Amino acid sequence: MLYVVLFFLMFSLLLYVILAGADFGAGIVELFSSQKNRHLTKKTVYRVMGPVWEANHIWIILMIVILWVGFPNFYNVLVVYLHIPLTLILLGITLRGVAFVFRHYDAYQDQSQILYDWMFRISSLITPIFLGMTFGAMVSGQIVITEDYTNFTFYSLFIQPWLNGFSVLVGLFFAALCAFLATILLIGEVDENTPNIYLKKAKIATLVVVISGFLVLSFGFVQEVYFITNFMQNSYSLGLVALSAVLIFPLLYSIKKEFQIASRTFAGIQVVLVLIAAIIAHFPNLIITTTSEISLLETTATDEVISVLGISLIIGGAIILPGLFHLFKSFNMIKILE
Amino acid sequence: MDNLDAARLQMAFTLIFHIVFACIGMVMPFFMVVAHKKWLNTRNPIYLKLTKSWQKGVAIFFVTGAVSGTALSFELGLLWPEFMKHAGPIIGMPFSLEGVAFFVEAIALGFYLYGWDKIPEKFHWITGIIVGVSGVASGILVVSANAWMNAPSGFDYINGEFLNIDPVQALFNPAWFTQALHMTLAAFTATGFAVAGIHAYQVYKNRQVELHKKAFKIAITFGAIAAILQPFSGDLSAKDIAQRQPAKLAAMEAHYETQKGAPLYIGGIVDAEKKEVSYKLEIPKALSFLAFGDFNAEVKGLNDFPQDEIPKVPIVHYAFQTMVGIGTLLLLCGILFFVSLKKKKWWNNKKYWLLFTVLAPLGFIALEAGWIVTETGRQPWIIHNIMKTEDAVTPMPGMIYSFYMYMAVYALLTIAVTWLMSRQIKSLNNSK
Ligand code: HDD
Ligand code: HEM
Numbered sequence: 001m002l003y004v005v006l007f008f009l010m011f012s013l014l015l016y017v018i019l020a021g022a023d024f025g026a027g028i029v030e031l032f033s034s035q036k037n038r039h040l041t042k043k044t045v046y047r048v049m050g051p052v053w054e055a056n057h058i059w060i061i062l063m064i065v066i067l068w069v070g071f072p073n074f075y076n077v078l079v080v081y082l083h084i085p086l087t088l089i090l091l092g093i094t095l096r097g098v099a100f101v102f103r104h105y106d107a108y109q110d111q112s113q114i115l116y117d118w119m120f121r122i123s124s125l126i127t128p129i130f131l132g133m134t135f136g137a138m139v140s141g142q143i144v145i146t147e148d149y150t151n152f153t154f155y156s157l158f159i160q161p162w163l164n165g166f167s168v169l170v171g172l173f174f175a176a177l178c179a180f181l182a183t184i185l186l187i188g189e190v191d192e193n194t195p196n197i198y199l200k201k202a203k204i205a206t207l208v209v210v211i212s213g214f215l216v217l218s219f220g221f222v223q224e225v226y227f228i229t230n231f232m233q234n235s236y237s238l239g240l241v242a243l244s245a246v247l248i249f250p251l252l253y254s255i256k257k258e259f260q261i262a263s264r265t266f267a268g269i270q271v272v273l274v275l276i277a278a279i280i281a282h283f284p285n286l287i288i289t290t291t292s293e294i295s296l297l298e299t300t301a302t303d304e305v306i307s308v309l310g311i312s313l314i315i316g317g318a319i320i321l322p323g324l325f326h327l328f329k330s331f332n333m334i335k336i337l338e
Numbered sequence: 339m340d341n342l343d344a345a346r347l348q349m350a351f352t353l354i355f356h357i358v359f360a361c362i363g364m365v366m367p368f369f370m371v372v373a374h375k376k377w378l379n380t381r382n383p384i385y386l387k388l389t390k391s392w393q394k395g396v397a398i399f400f401v402t403g404a405v406s407g408t409a410l411s412f413e414l415g416l417l418w419p420e421f422m423k424h425a426g427p428i429i430g431m432p433f434s435l436e437g438v439a440f441f442v443e444a445i446a447l448g449f450y451l452y453g454w455d456k457i458p459e460k461f462h463w464i465t466g467i468i469v470g471v472s473g474v475a476s477g478i479l480v481v482s483a484n485a486w487m488n489a490p491s492g493f494d495y496i497n498g499e500f501l502n503i504d505p506v507q508a509l510f511n512p513a514w515f516t517q518a519l520h521m522t523l524a525a526f527t528a529t530g531f532a533v534a535g536i537h538a539y540q541v542y543k544n545r546q547v548e549l550h551k552k553a554f555k556i557a558i559t560f561g562a563i564a565a566i567l568q569p570f571s572g573d574l575s576a577k578d579i580a581q582r583q584p585a586k587l588a589a590m591e592a593h594y595e596t597q598k599g600a601p602l603y604i605g606g607i608v609d610a611e612k613k614e615v616s617y618k619l620e621i622p623k624a625l626s627f628l629a630f631g632d633f634n635a636e637v638k639g640l641n642d643f644p645q646d647e648i649p650k651v652p653i654v655h656y657a658f659q660t661m662v663g664i665g666t667l668l669l670l671c672g673i674l675f676f677v678s679l680k681k682k683k684w685w686n687n688k689k690y691w692l693l694f695t696v697l698a699p700l701g702f703i704a705l706e707a708g709w710i711v712t713e714t715g716r717q718p719w720i721i722h723n724i725m726k727t728e729d730a731v732t733p734m735p736g737m738i739y740s741f742y743m744y745m746a747v748y749a750l751l752t753i754a755v756t757w758l759m760s761r762q763i764k765s766l767n768n769s770k
């Protein structure tokens with residue numbers, strides 16, 4: 001059962017990164033578009049994401065619930081020591097969700113749209129940066145676990161672990177990944193009559209991903225971030241990253257040939273590969289503190305709890321996945337029919 | 339303010355906010371599908387207009403409910419890490435099922451909102467029903483988690499450790515049914531009266547009278563039925579508490595001296611220092627009867643509990659009085675509505691509409707008051723008789739800043755959503 005639970009944890013992580021990532025990315029693309037393209041992006045995003053965007057964000061809740069039920073001690077370290085970036089993520093998710101609804105459901109389309117739009121775009125950029133920073137902080141080796149709150153400053157316990165060069169770079173890298181996913185998605189959604197502005201953006205985004213990824217690795221290497229040195233010695237991780245890099249070529253090819261499904265699949269696979277590479281580099285010790293490593297698996301709940309959780313997830317999955325699949329499918333079909 | 343108080347206030351504040359959106363997100367879909375059904379049956383375009391306008395409301399509240407709920411699911415861990423470390427595995431089940439219910443709701447809502455004229459009519463309508471049913475299911479599941487905090491079960495507590503965990507038994511803890519029943523009714527009462535009140539005001543102002551009368555009737559029917567059942571379910575809850583959480587009961591009634599044939603106090607000002615209640619109305623023996631169904635039963639008073647294990651009496655007492663007072667009023671007004679169905683001429687009387695306008699916020703006030711009774715009445719325990727709230731709070735200092743930040747964000751959100759709704763109504767009135 002533990003494997004079932006782990007599977008769902010991974011599965012929701014990957015889906016969250018891909019679906020919500022593309023969703024965040026759409027906002028980032030909108031932010032970095034010229035005045036007139038912004039409007040086009042906004043309309044396209046709404047058409048593509050409208051029916052599904054809410055569902056995209058539930059994966060993070062699923063992850064949290066799995067963590068707190070199945071891996072309580074692991075979760076405990078996260079919520080105590082990464083309280084601040086997690087709160088900032090929350091703030092971003094809240095503002096972004098609200099802005100999305102406001103700008104599409106307000107009864108009147110007037111000046112206030114400007115406010116909603118900016119709120120949407122900026123929180124779309126900030127949230128994935130903080131998400132990435134949180135992950136960076138987990139593995140940065142700077143978390144100090146202690147009961148003794150008098151000998152440490154607030155800064156060194158609760159801020160330093162996430163507000164440092166390495167974590168910030170991971171944050172930027174993640175935001176770039178999101179933008180990359182979004183541009184690939186959007187390429188396929190432009191109608192024939194308008195010039196496809198996303199081709200160029202996709203190329204820029206790919207470049208930014210590669211550069212920021214390189215920066216993360218080299219910065220980590222120079223600073224001797226333990227996770228990165230390990231990552232570089234792990235042949236599986238390296239292999240996966242290399243594979244992901246090689247996939248850029250078929251991706252570019254299918255973009256050029258306008259194979260929508262193929263290009264989306266390649267982009268999705270690339271992101272999944274990078275993520276898996278990062279996770280297996282140090283699995284299961286996914287929190288690295290100044291003095292020790294905390295394993296996801298050493299801290300599991302009891303067997304009964306894990307099996308009830310596993311069963312709930314299987315039942316839930318059996319209900320949700322077909323529905324979700326149908327939702328995606330129905331609205332795609334409708335688009336084709338129109 | 340110390341860290342614990344700041345964390346408590348933040349929790350209270352975010353929950354008070356979330357519950358409003360959650361209730362509306364839970365109940366509005368039912369109004370929407372009734373209006374939709376009437377459109378399908380009568381093809382009267384007014385119903386279509388109403389359905390589409392309520393659907394916008396549902397979408398807005400759904401998302402605000404979902405984001406504030408996401409915030410809460412983080413907050414439980416962020417604010418109460420010690421609590422979640424032990425309670426997480428035990429009450430994770432209702433939360434994971436709630437996730438499923440919510441997912442179903444989100445999927446169904448996707449179909450409903452974007453499915454007009456695209457998917458078969460009947461199926462489209464059914465997706466609306468699924469939205470409502472899964473919303474109520476989420477609500478019941480979360481309340482069951484809260485009920486567990488009041489009536490912990492499904493584990494053995496040995497030497498400070500939680501052993502032999504049985505999540506299913508924890509889900510069906512002794513308090514889950516009474517609380518879930520009362521809460522579901524409360525959601526219908528509160529939302530019913532609030533939505534009806536908004537439309538009553540429009541009738542009062544003579545705007546689009548036909549539309550708003552139809553809307554009023556749908557909403558108030560749900561609200562009135564629930565309001566009539568509410569006191570009965572409340573009585574069940576009270577009897578339950580008398581058994582399980584006698585300190586909470588005593589605080590609700592500001593009952594200090596242990597007594598046989600205890601009287602019920604109505605109103606009154608509590609002096610927690612002197613342990614006295616002044617200016618109250620006293621009904622002899624009524625408390626014993628309400629709590630135990632026996633006029634001469636003994637009700638334990640606050641003075642006979644360890645003094646560090648009782649909640650803040652005035653808050654709990656006033657909140658309880660507010661809830662019950664409003665509950666009685668809404669019961670009467672619910673009956674009044676059913677009578678008015680027979681006396682059609684009341685519907686032409688402005689005062690009728692004014693009355694229901696004034697009632698609009700009361701259901702929600704009672705609902706918040708009820709939660710304050712439940713939650714503050716449980717203090718100092720976060721898990722009744724097992725873990726104290728002060729032992730659960732996050733060790734991170736400076737929670738007060740987090741509290742200010744949430745206050746600011748949520749205050750802005752409240753203003754924004756209110757403004758959005760008023761624009762929604764304005765556009766409904768201006769349309770032809
Ligand atoms: C519209 C809202 C509303 C109305 C009119 C009432 N209640 Fe209520 N009450 C709630 C909304 C509510 C609530 C907010 O939903 C609570 C909080 C926790 C819960 O499960 O329900 C609650 C809790 C609650 C509790 C505590 C349960 C616990 O701590 O476990 C009791 C004893 C009552 N109620 C009793 C009553 C009585 C005797 C009422 C008679 C008129 C009444 N309520 C009307
Ligand atoms: C009695 C109190 C509560 C009730 C009745 C309630 C009910 C609901 C409902 C009906 C929704 C769906 C939103 C909508 O349709 O608009 C929702 C959303 C949500 N609620 Fe609450 N809720 C309560 C308290 C809480 C608490 C304490 C938490 C924290 C753990 C929480 C977590 C969530 C989450 C995470 C969502 C987003 C959707 C999801 O589950 O994925 N709720 N709630």
Ligand code: HEM
Nearest residue numbers: 346349350353354357480483484709710713714719720727
């Ligand atoms: C949505 C309706 C709810 C409202 C309005 C509400 C209100 C409150 C209030 C006022 C407090 C502060 C109590 C005090 O310190 O005096 C509180 C605390 C708390 N509530 Fe609730 N509550 C709700 C539902 C829930 C649910 C469904 C859960 C859990 C599943 C929950 C979990 C908690 C926790 C963990 C605390 C902090 C610990 C404590 O003070 O005991 N609440 N809530």
